[in-house]
Amino acid sequence: xxxxxxxxxxxxxxxxxxxxxxxxxxxxxxxxxxxxxxxxxxxxxxxxxxxxxxxxxxxxxxxxxxxxxxxxxxxxxxxxxxxxxxxxxxxxxxxxxxxxxxxxxxxxxxxxxxxxxxxxxxxxxxxxxxxxxxxxxxxxxxxxxxxxxxxxxxxxxxxxxxxxxxxxxxxxxxxxxxxxxxxxxxxxxxxxxxxxxxxxxxxxxxxxxxxxxxxxxxxxxxxxxxxxxxxxxxxxxxxxxxxxxxxxxxxxxxxxxxxxxxxxxxxxxxxxxxxxxxxxxxxxxxxxxxxxxxxxxxxxxxxxxxxxxxxxxxxxxxxxxxxxxxxxxxxxxxxxxxxxxxxxxxxxxxxxxxxxxxxxxxxxxxxxxxxxxxxxxxxxxxxxxxxxxxxxxxxxxxxxxxxxxxxxxxxxxxx
Ligand code: 0X9
Ligand code: ZN
Numbered sequence: 001x002x003x004x005x006x007x008x009x010x011x012x013x014x015x016x017x018x019x020x021x022x023x024x025x026x027x028x029x030x031x032x033x034x035x036x037x038x039x040x041x042x043x044x045x046x047x048x049x050x051x052x053x054x055x056x057x058x059x060x061x062x063x064x065x066x067x068x069x070x071x072x073x074x075x076x077x078x079x080x081x082x083x084x085x086x087x088x089x090x091x092x093x094x095x096x097x098x099x100x101x102x103x104x105x106x107x108x109x110x111x112x113x114x115x116x117x118x119x120x121x122x123x124x125x126x127x128x129x130x131x132x133x134x135x136x137x138x139x140x141x142x143x144x145x146x147x148x149x150x151x152x153x154x155x156x157x158x159x160x161x162x163x164x165x166x167x168x169x170x171x172x173x174x175x176x177x178x179x180x181x182x183x184x185x186x187x188x189x190x191x192x193x194x195x196x197x198x199x200x201x202x203x204x205x206x207x208x209x210x211x212x213x214x215x216x217x218x219x220x221x222x223x224x225x226x227x228x229x230x231x232x233x234x235x236x237x238x239x240x241x242x243x244x245x246x247x248x249x250x251x252x253x254x255x256x257x258x259x260x261x262x263x264x265x266x267x268x269x270x271x272x273x274x275x276x277x278x279x280x281x282x283x284x285x286x287x288x289x290x291x292x293x294x295x296x297x298x299x300x301x302x303x304x305x306x307x308x309x310x311x312x313x314x315x316x317x318x319x320x321x322x323x324x325x326x327x328x329x330x331x332x333x334x335x336x337x338x339x340x341x342x343x344x345x346x347x348x349x350x351x352x353x354x355x356x357x358x359x360x361x362x363x364x365x366x367x368x369x370x371x372x373x374x375x376x377x378x379x380x381x382x383x384x385x386x387x388x389x390x391x392x393x394x395x396x397x398x399x400x401x402x403x404x405x406x407x408x409x410x411x412x413x414x415x
Pocket of ligand 2: 175178298299
């Protein structure tokens with residue numbers, strides 16, 4: 001009996017423990033030639049154990065790769081054989097996790113304080129939305145637009161719910177580990193609802209619909225079990241999860257989207273196989289013709305990206321989209337000096353098909369669709385430490401607001 005209880009405890013510990021990252025290193029790799037860029041691209045596609053935190057096809061734009069201990073020798077040997085210059089950016093990820101935890105956030109004094117200094121959990125985020133809807137009804141409303149695989153409610157907040165304005169749809173957190181994205185969406189909500197007078201210029205003729213956490217199962221999993229989890233959590237073959245941003249039904253399963261269920265960029269068993277991507281599909285189709293701007297928040301890299309992600313060709317209307325993205329980049333640059341790179345995702349980053357931005361432009365007829373890759377974290381990586389959330393979200397909001405303003409000024413000319 002005692003033995004059985006002991007086994008149960010061991011099993012429970014294994015099931016609930018966080019994934020250890022002892023000895024995992026992050027390498028920064030310089031790509032100087034086309035051949036070197038090709039080599040890295042091939043590695044990314046072929047070795048699911050290597051986690052490319054950052055990879056751009058542009059020469060001189062360094063790649064950042066997290067490598068588990070058992071792969072490090074062969075990874076380094078491959079780099080040396082191919083004449084790469086590289087350095088170790090993070091020597092042991094586990095230590096940075098400890099450093100993060102040591103920087104424990106202080107006790108929040110209000111909801112706003114909490115948003116600025118903590119990565120809120122999904123239930124707290126939904127509670128914040130529900131509270132706003134109660135306080136500010138009928139201007140503010142909260143709808144459940146779907147349910148995640150594990151049963152979490154996918155809630156949008158609508159700001160100016162009592163008017164029929166053109167819509168800006170903002171989402172965040174399709175990739176679980178990019179916590180700064182939901183934090184930024186929450187700050188946008190806070191500004192638009194609780195500081196409406198200061199933001200009147202982007203509220204006078206626009207209705208905002210915001211989904212702050214697209215992938216709550218993955219988000220919670222990245223808090224509880226594996227800090228670098230990216231995908232959804234629905235089992236797929238012998239592995240778990242689909243990359244939501246490869247799961248949309250537009251050139252689904254083509255370039256840059258893996259058919260291997262264990263890959264971090266798994267496209268899914270079929271287009272829209274995930275309840276989370278279905279929810280975005282349904283809400284954007286419901287607002288077809290009314291939604292004028294779809295902005296999807298990711299991290300990291302300081303990019304403002306627009307379609308196409310499936311080809312290096314540009315959409316016919318790319319100049320209009322570019323104008324909006326440039327307005328965001330310029331506003332941020334003027335305010336803080338931070339420089340964003342603007343362009344089509346295939347041309348400035350890499351080709352990846354099945355993305356929500358491409359689908360929204362082509363199928364849901366949203367005239368302006370942009371992916372904002374927010375800045376990276378303090379130690380390099382996806383998220384700033386909690387202490388730096390405030391600075392990050394405030395800077396990003398300047399760019400989001402400038403893009404919204406540009407769209408609101410264009411409403412007569414875009415359709
Ligand atoms: O690869 C992605 O899904 C995005 N980058 S991330 O590092 N956050 O994963 C970029 C998506 C750009 N859009 C398309 N490729 N459609
Ligand atoms: Zn992402």
